[in-house]
Amino acid sequence: MDTDDLKQFLSQLFPPSSFTPYLSHPSLTPALYFCAFNILWTYVAGEITGNFSQVDRVWTFLPVIYTAWFTLWPVWNGEELRTRGVLMLALQITWMLRLSYNTFRRGLFSLSDEDYRWPIFRASQHWLLIKVFHFGFIAVTQNFLLLGIGLPAYWTLFDPPSPLQTSDSILSVLALLLLLLEFTADNQQYAYQSFKHSSGKPGAIRWPGARQAWTEADKRRGFVSRGLWAWSRHPNFACEQLFWFVQNLFPLLGSPTARPLLPSTIPYPLTPILPSLCLSLLFVASTAYTESITLSRYPEAYKAYQARVGKFSPGYTVMKWFWLGVTGKRERVERLVWGEAEEGEAKKQR
Structure with missing residues (x-):
């Protein structure tokens, strides 16, 4: 081109x-x-x-x-x-x-x-x-x-x-659901970081939506990998981006002024959602830098986490699960991401 x-x-x-x-x-x-x-x-x-x-x-x-x-x-x-x-x-x-x-x-x-x-x-x-x-x-x-x-x-x-139209009601429910998921992801991250930087014994920190029983093995791993974070490496960022895309869709789907802009030389020109696209570019760049820092601190475990869990999409996490099974690497990768914590918890219970 x-x-x-x-x-x-x-x-x-x-x-x-x-x-x-x-x-x-x-x-x-x-x-x-x-x-x-x-x-x-x-x-x-x-x-x-x-x-x-x-x-x-x-x-x-x-x-x-x-x-x-x-x-x-x-x-x-x-x-x-x-x-x-x-x-x-x-x-x-x-x-x-x-x-x-x-x-x-x-x-x-x-x-x-x-x-x-x-x-x-x-x-x-x-x-x-x-x-x-x-x-x-x-x-x-x-x-x-x-x-x-x-x-x-x-x-x-x-x-x-x-x-208001039907599209407004549907988008409102979707926006509230995204905020609830983002709030849950925030709570899980904060609960984990609070435990990681505390000197207390392993246990559950009772934040809403974050009732995982963290262990010393979780602390040694260095990053949260449970709850929503087992399905997306950045569930809060994924929900944040989608929330603003939904905001763009309110006038795009419900506005008689915006709708005539849709038919063009291609089916759906993207100008009305350009701000959200730019925001996503910011998140992609910011996330890449954040992950480079985490990877430098916990190279083996975080590399395994990247191989097992999608950056934003839970669907990509499922694809990674399937591919690791095909290539015979799933057991080792999952042991690095979750197994050590599970073994630590089992020893504690015994």
Whole structure:
């Protein structure tokens, strides 16, 4: 595929005409100014303090602020609220409460705390690359992404007020289910990390959805591999990405304005879900870096975990189970991922 073919393919996926609605509403300009303000202060604060988690501290709030701005715009301008926007805002507030709770208990709301990956990154890279990365990726890219995932509510401003549809009910149930699974995954991870860093005896930490009886063998392994984490190496990240895809689908499936954008030179141009696609690219890159750190700390066990459990999809985990059985490697891999803990627990019971 040459350059011209690639340009044609991308223009089919993201038709230029389908970007027009994103640029034509007066509510967008204040949101862009607010985004620029957030880029500026998070970058300056990070440079002054040497702490790169400034965006992390406001990640839990900014998407909801953008969504609330677009949702309430009609009220501030004497128009009728869009019910679909209100529903999306309510779901995002639920998302915010879950993430804020998890961020609080991990200590990231503390001005002195920082994501454990940033010191490792700074220690391994040239100072100039660190400066460029801090501004270009952490401050600029992440803040634009936070604005982008608030754009589904912006789409609703191009529709006349209308009642909710069946698609809205289905997507609401799906969004709540994803939040419940993500909350469960967070609790399992936090329960494991709490046990791992404690000096207490092995046992169960009673967090909701995280009632595994952790053992010393689990602690030695170094990472959680039970519960939802036995089906996905990052179940919380998988649910997070899917939640924002569902948010994009609200206006895409229920909006009479968005639907005419669907037929194009290919069946389904992807412009309406572009923000979620960009968010997924961020998660893929971030997850790869996170796993490289874990792999360096626990090379044998984590390599086995990667061979046995899919990165995001439980379906891929089933495929790995089948393939390891065919190749005769399943027993050894599962012993590294779960067997040592099971043997430790058996000895304890005896």
